[in-house]
Amino acid sequence: MTIDGILNKVRKTNSLTENEVLELLKTEETSKLFSAADAVRKEHVGDEVHLRALIEFSNICKQNCLYCGLRSGNSKTDRYRLEPKAIIELASKAKSYGYQTVVLQSGEDSHYTPDIMTGIISEIKKMDMAVTLSVGEKTFEEYKAYKEAGADRYLLRIETTDKSLYERLDPGMSLENRKECLKNIKKLGYETGSGILAGLPGQTLESIAKDILYLKSIPVDMAGIGPFIYNPDTPIDKNFDSNEKIFELSLRIMAILRLLMPDINIPATTAMEILDPEGRMIALKSGANVVMPNATEGEYSKKYELYPGKTKIAATPRENRINVENKIKSIGRSVSKTKGMSKTAGKKI
Numbered sequence: 001m002t003i004d005g006i007l008n009k010v011r012k013t014n015s016l017t018e019n020e021v022l023e024l025l026k027t028e029e030t031s032k033l034f035s036a037a038d039a040v041r042k043e044h045v046g047d048e049v050h051l052r053a054l055i056e057f058s059n060i061c062k063q064n065c066l067y068c069g070l071r072s073g074n075s076k077t078d079r080y081r082l083e084p085k086a087i088i089e090l091a092s093k094a095k096s097y098g099y100q101t102v103v104l105q106s107g108e109d110s111h112y113t114p115d116i117m118t119g120i121i122s123e124i125k126k127m128d129m130a131v132t133l134s135v136g137e138k139t140f141e142e143y144k145a146y147k148e149a150g151a152d153r154y155l156l157r158i159e160t161t162d163k164s165l166y167e168r169l170d171p172g173m174s175l176e177n178r179k180e181c182l183k184n185i186k187k188l189g190y191e192t193g194s195g196i197l198a199g200l201p202g203q204t205l206e207s208i209a210k211d212i213l214y215l216k217s218i219p220v221d222m223a224g225i226g227p228f229i230y231n232p233d234t235p236i237d238k239n240f241d242s243n244e245k246i247f248e249l250s251l252r253i254m255a256i257l258r259l260l261m262p263d264i265n266i267p268a269t270t271a272m273e274i275l276d277p278e279g280r281m282i283a284l285k286s287g288a289n290v291v292m293p294n295a296t297e298g299e300y301s302k303k304y305e306l307y308p309g310k311t312k313i314a315a316t317p318r319e320n321r322i323n324v325e326n327k328i329k330s331i332g333r334s335v336s337k338t339k340g341m342s343k344t345a346g347k348k349i
Helices: 003-013 018-026 030-045 084-096 114-125 140-149 163-169 175-187 205-217 243-260 270-275 279-284 298-303 317-330
Strands: 048-051 053-058 101-106 130-134 153-155 191-198 222-227
Touching: 003 018, 003 030, 003 243, 018 205, 018 243, 030 243, 048 317, 053 084, 084 101, 084 114, 084 317, 101 114, 114 130, 114 140, 130 191, 140 175, 153 222, 163 175, 175 191, 191 205, 191 243, 205 243, 222 243, 222 270, 243 270, 243 279, 270 279, 279 317
Parallel strands: 053 101, 101 130, 130 153, 153 191, 191 222
Antiparallel strands: none
């Protein structure tokens, strides 16, 4: 089938075979793919962009994922964790800047017990904000406690569904447990977010096609696609595709997900802007509808270094908010004044 034929099929049915996904990942007719994804985005979720204030409250992690700057084995990272009061204060400031949602993100730091986390969530909910959590693998009981405290969304990226690749890059972790965590998150009624790390060493387009269809099978309410950015403080060999190639691969994955799941939320990730100064705006014109500006203050925002270059785009939270809104307006889009709750939560796609 031609690319036009595949795009026509997915526009009508929101379904593709694995081979058809692979054809879109390989196509040289990228302008057609990105234009189709942008048109579907406009039709189904509109021109408003939802902003989420990202609070990175701890860079301590018990896991040792080989590609991540926060890995427990990285002795060069200057570790920190914020006290609950400081986290709540950052959320309050984010509210004053106009955010309706906060994303609480950390490494897998066991210091934050369910009692501590539920206390933080409860206080932020009193501000009439939506709360997204991105704090890793937890037990069903922990996820349940967070949900009962008021958490609305949970983000847990699968990274890759290739079992051998996953377990090589994430030593001591289990792909089956990761999938079980996502099932539990979905079962508890969270708006469920997951995603793929694009361009991992050893990753194939065939495995990415399977990843994409896995995200549809969950089905996710939000899909975050992060480009792999080499970090010299990790054991990964610097032997991978060019940044330009990984950037375009990330856009392709994002566009295909928009076509398969028209109503979901798709963030234009900060990492896109590391690879291209206009990366997030390019992503917004290729199917994305969410941006998550950093609302972490001062030295802490610089210490949460998943990948090199993140600190180059650091600004104050207030500046981040203003800069992002100006950029969004420059491409003819507007910033939503709502919490941007998922249109798909609780529904089969």
